[in-house]
Amino acid sequence: MAGADTSGTSASARRRVLAPLALAQFICSFAGSNMNVMINDISTDLGTTVHGVQVAITIFLLVMAALMIPGGKLTDRYGRKRCFLVGLAVYGVGALLSAAAPGLGTLIVGNSILEGIGTALLIPPVYILTTLLFTETTARVRAFGAIMAMGGVGAAAGPLIGGLITWSLGWRAAFVFQALIIAVILMLSRHIEDPLPPDPTRRFDTGGAVLSASGLVFVVMGILAADDNGWLMLGLLLLGALVLAWFLAWVRARERAGEEPLLSTNLFHSRTSNLGLVTQNIQWLLLMGVSFTVAAYLQVVRGYNAIETGVIFTAATVGLLASSLAAEPLAKRRQQRTLIMVGFAVTIAGIGVLLGMVSGSPHAWAFAPGLLLIGLGLGVMLTPSVNVVQSSFGEERQGEISGLSRSVSNLGSSLGTAVAGTILVAGLTTGAYAAAMITLAVVGLGGLLAAALLPHRPAPGGARTGHHGPG
Template sequence: MADHVTTGRPSKALRRVLVPLALAQFICSFAGSNMNVMINDMSKDLDTTVQGIQVAITIFLLVMAALMIPGGKLTDRYGRKRLFTLGLVVYGVGALLSAAAPGLGVLILGNSILEGVGTALLIPPVYILTTLLFTEITSRARAFGAISAMGGVGAAAGPLIGGLITSAISWRAAFVFQALVIAAIVLLSRHVEDPLPPDPTRAFDTGGAVLSSVGLILVVSGILATDNNIWLMLGLVAAGSLVLLWFFLSMRAKERAGKEALLSTSLFRNRTSNLGLITQNAQWLMLMGVSFTVAAYLQVVHGYDAIQTGVIFTAATVGLLASSLGAERFAKRRAQRTLIMGGFLLTTAGIVVFLTMVSLAVSKDLTSAWVFAPGLFLIGLGVGLMLTPSVNLVQSAFGEELQGEISGLSRSVSNLGSSLGTAIAGTILVAGITATPERSYGLALAVLALVGVVGLAASAMLPRTPAPVTTAQEATA
């Protein structure tokens, strides 16, 4: 990667650029988790059900996953800074619309659609710009560590911040808070410069964008339909898989014909990147799945209000901050593969500890909120430990010419994990598979622990040393 990107730029200038990028990741992750503690308040105020709010949350995550790949590709044509700013504006409008929503339909339009579209436009530039501006492994690890920390804090502290705002004012004020943060990011991002010029002549694969979006929507819609009709679920998942296969075959055909495809198929021939994408999907599936399950458990079973639920989640936030902010130091001492494996071990162990402590509390009729803290702390510690090396590993596997594509694919896979985490956990809870509520929530967490085992297996297959960077010339070849 070209060294001229950072030549002559003082570290203070780079830190100033990093602030709005990290804040952007924070607010998008916050939006995906803060609604978990507002479920009861929102459902009553909007005259809907808990399942209705779950649908709104899942659609938001799904829109991000479906549009992240096209959003990443558009950065090559229109520029990373321009897409970043446009995404912020769309997101801000959606947040204000959500704050004034009279019913579930308007909430879905503002929060699920507009905020989802805005996120899909602004998040790929965050990771592309970071990769281009920070060229050394340790400095990039520090930058991604800050961004991942803010993203993880947004997801983990979302319940606390959302709970405080909901209890002090109302759930609508939480969306006003988002709009204010967006306004601050717009002001701070004035110093962000695009290191690569946009190419307005760059073709955009509209057909590929439609196929990828439709395929992802069908797959997750199938997961959501599990508690309604098993045959509908199988049909939607099968249809989505076929559409995604069609999408891949169409990309390969366009490349052979010398046409511009939405994604280069070479992205899927990099073993390191493929395994890294699997770990990213599993990480966010676990984080969002645990967040939704635990928040619902505390409110529905134990009757905690929004602020009480948020305070309990502080343990996860502390753990996540402690490990994420040490990303640069860890990168110097340990291989990325080791850090990712350690993260999955800690997160899975945290789920086991949480289930064990809850089981003991129920059997002994203990009501102290402290019984939830050890497990949540370990979960946050584990997630924070592996988020940064996974992102760094995937982004660093490709040259600057492919950053738009791999950033879109990486964020799409991560957000697909987020939507699947909420969908799978929510489906198990709504289905009421077991006779008692505690066992239903325990089953949901057990499934998430199994995902951790899959992630651990994938991380164990990662190379011990960094793989060669794939360039655009190699991709074409």
């Protein structure tokens, strides 16, 4: 492989490469959660509703999920660093357009569409480059730990940072902040070298990309329509299922014809990877679902402003950061399966505490214990889930599996916001808040079951780049 083995590179050189990759994951995760504390400010300023802002947030997450698989595939044809830089540029334009948005439509174009497209282009290279550049097991675990920690902190700290900026400068400044971070990442990215040359001869499966994206869009749109029209919801969900079935038939037909599909069915032949993808999806569904539910409840029902809402989320940020920083030493002593199971158990317990204490107390501090537990639980399992999936395949499949992995995670984020938001906007009351949290806890039990089914010591994916750490 042309990539450098990090066992022979200096620690400072590794940090120079890792810094822009981790910062990119941070800002994309931040973008998915920081708008939660701006619900009232944006809806008032742009003359829209809570549901309108929820739609904008969900479309952003959905665009990421729908285009992440094509984005990962494009890295093989055009190169990982080039896709990373183009994605950053598109994202930056979207952030600036959002900052100047005169109405909800422009905000959706800038934030939901352009930032979503930019993220879908830049995130797969983050994970592919990390896998290819950090070839030594310990270094790769540490690198993934740093990236996932920054991603988790970005999502958990988004409400606090967004709240501070909104309170002091206004919600538009939060998008200017994103554009400035993008500029910093572009400057830091000059140290990145693509370990594999691009292959312009690789054909891109346009038909597969359209079908996969359309199917995911219809499914999430169906969930969003649940509070308006039950028949429309069922129709969209059925249409989404049919389009995704068409996509699967399309992929199989291309494989039988000897052509390269958008997503190889061989990626789903690994039981370990499949279960890891399920845990990834549910982790981000819980993180974004809890974030939206609590933020909407605090602002709409209890009347808290952006900064007050953001401060309350500090407990989740502290918990997630603490457990993410402990990911590497924990991985040396415990199996990845065990860490993921413990993470789900602690997160579900946190939802229970959050539900019980908030319903029985009018004080803001009642949110802290539950949010702290949720942060601790999510931080424990984010990195092991990524390691399980990424390391199940060799370097020749990293473009595909990285795109699939990030798509599944972002689909979880969009589903979390859509499901929780749909329940809440149906009637923002204490009862709706409880219903949303109970729904998230039940989904979390599904994640715990998937983690329990993971092999005790999953076999590596057959390539020397596979992770051979504690199973």
